Amino acid sequence: MDVINGGVDLLPGERLLDLEYADDIVLLCDNAQGMQSALNQLAISVRRYGMCFAPSKCKVLLQDWQDSNPVLTLDGEQIEVVEKFVYLGSCISAGGGVNDEINSRIVKARAAYTNLGHLWSLRDASLAVKGRIYNASVRAVLLYSCETWPLRVEDVRRLSV
Incomplete structure (x- = not known):
């Protein structure tokens, strides 16, 4: 162009x-x-x-x-x-901060965790298997594109899981 x-x-x-x-x-x-x-x-x-x-x-x-x-x-x-919009699954805000993105990620991770509720109550699944599923399904949703976030200490505390 x-x-x-x-x-x-x-x-x-x-x-x-x-x-x-x-x-x-x-x-x-x-x-x-x-x-x-x-x-x-x-x-x-x-x-x-x-x-x-x-x-x-x-x-x-x-x-x-x-x-x-x-x-x-x-x-x-x-x-x-x-003031903000979603691009490729990430919330971009005018101030350049990541607070809105972190809030969105927490909501999505909670939904992913809830959707797997039937798995968490299974007695036949070992804790190790549940942990691997949690990391692949819930934690991955929470931390999607986090490599690009300019984090503050308070942001890291909110994301600690």
């Missing part, structure tokens, strides 16, 4: 414009003009392949922008500004 003022600084002389996975995309820009340019160019690019975006499914998350109330559009429709 040929985008004016698009992307964010990654390394000196290197800019990161987007993150892509399957049919999910995140555009990264450090100002409203660059973001609108990226949105326009993306809309043109996908039309070449007979595709289109659903603006109602698109969101804008502002982080350290000077203009905190930009009006960004995709195919003539205004895009909703949000």
